[in-house]
């Protein structure tokens with residue numbers, strides 16, 4: 001593709017609209033509506049979201065993680081507690097989650113504070129994971145430099161052997177974070193780049209101000 005062809009890539013949006021009169025009074029209620037739409041649209045990996053964090057080098061950092069639950073308390077994902085993202089969240093729990101459901105011309109942007117979830121909740125989710133993923137949680141020192149792919153494969157095999165003899169349980173370095181939102185913006189693509197943007201901001205615990213932003 002030439003540079004001119006890349007520059008010409010654009011799409012006009014017209015599928016839906018979003019208006020103050022029709023949105024839910026809470027952002028979780030609104031998220032649930034859009035979540036149901038995403039489910040009905042059979043979006044592949046609709047739970048894939050970008051998690052943005054800040055490191056102690058003050059650089060922004062981002063990667064994809066999978067949403068594993070949400071309610072009024074926040075949005076949950078699971079990971080390795082020794083990973084780069086976890087170290088960055090310990091340094092600065094203020095973070096951002098981003099969904100782009102392009103099939104619906106929608107984006108949801110969640111600013112919030114991340115905290116580790118309770119061990120029992122971690123165990124409950126870990127025990128529902130496929131066995132291979134459970135072994136993987138033991139064998140991968142996520143985000144660390146490793147000597148080779150072969151080393152990773154050997155380590156996986158060793159843990160797989162070990163857990164043929166022992167009961168598989170959650171490694172202490174593996175668990176979830178819940179991101180408690182303080183701001184959630186819902187973006188709906190519209191014709192002529194006049195997109196709808198509705199921002200919920202928490203004013204006092206459980207109370208949300210709703211405002212429209214210019215596209």
Ligand SMILES: Cc1cc2nc3c(=O)[nH]c(=O)nc-3n(C[C@H](O)[C@H](O)[C@H](O)COP(=O)(O)O)c2cc1C
Nearest residue numbers: 048063064065066077078079080083084085086143
């Ligand atoms: C579709 C998709 C889903 C992913 N889901 C997760 C996840 O739920 N948890 C996780 O730790 N990493 C997940 N990853 C891998 C992360 O993007 C990332 O590579 C890894 O967590 C290491 O990130 P870090 O070094 O910033 O900690 C996923 C990647 C993709 C592409």
